[in-house]
Amino acid sequence: MNNRFDLLIDSYLDNRVGIDTGFLNKRLSNGLQQNILQLQCDGLMMAAGIGNGEVKDTRQKIRGDKIYWMNKDHENIYEREFLLLVEEFIHHLNQTCYTGINGYEFHYAIYEEGSFYKRHTDQFKNDHNRKYSLINYLNENWLEEDGGELYVYQQGAIQKVLPCSQTAVFFKSSEMEHEVMKANRQRMSISGWLKRV
Numbered sequence: 001m002n003n004r005f006d007l008l009i010d011s012y013l014d015n016r017v018g019i020d021t022g023f024l025n026k027r028l029s030n031g032l033q034q035n036i037l038q039l040q041c042d043g044l045m046m047a048a049g050i051g052n053g054e055v056k057d058t059r060q061k062i063r064g065d066k067i068y069w070m071n072k073d074h075e076n077i078y079e080r081e082f083l084l085l086v087e088e089f090i091h092h093l094n095q096t097c098y099t100g101i102n103g104y105e106f107h108y109a110i111y112e113e114g115s116f117y118k119r120h121t122d123q124f125k126n127d128h129n130r131k132y133s134l135i136n137y138l139n140e141n142w143l144e145e146d147g148g149e150l151y152v153y154q155q156g157a158i159q160k161v162l163p164c165s166q167t168a169v170f171f172k173s174s175e176m177e178h179e180v181m182k183a184n185r186q187r188m189s190i191s192g193w194l195k196r197v
Helices: 006-015 026-041 077-097
Strands: 018-020 066-069 103-111 117-120 130-137 150-154 157-161 168-172 177-180 187-195
Touching (some): 006 018, 006 077, 006 168, 026 066, 026 077, 026 103, 077 187, 150 168
Antiparallel strands (some): 018 168, 103 187, 130 168
8 A cells, every 4th residue: 555655755755746636635724824824923934044044145035935833732633633744654754765854843934925035055054954845835726827836946957836725845954955936916825854963
């Protein structure tokens, strides 16, 4: 019997970019979407910066999203369920691909209309703990004209991914340059990294 994570892992092994359009079930995706909207309503989504504590550029014009870091201690059943799903995925990834992942970090992200994130990689120059990036989308009825596609650059080609609800994208943090194109409507996601610390 196939494991629930095999599609994401197998597509990564085939193409260096894993994609699963049903990684999140509809109930979990909807619950996380409602939570991110409540966080925004409560004024808890904060403008994201570039870099980590040692190297940070808060005046940058590279990205325009607002974020809120996830934590299992938060009193939200959907957030806890998502992080438990991540832990199950890490366990399966370690068992099948021997990746040695022993940590993770995830945040909610909202791109308001007109926002974007220019081409970049996810691994810091002074910290190599981030090994894999895992992005999950929470947008219902997303159309091409809504913009906000994820562009992943590899071998002279561009792979384009619409940020449709329930979809997950998985790739190596140090290798894959990617960008979020300008969104023409509000765009919601959960972005994070699987780490060796």
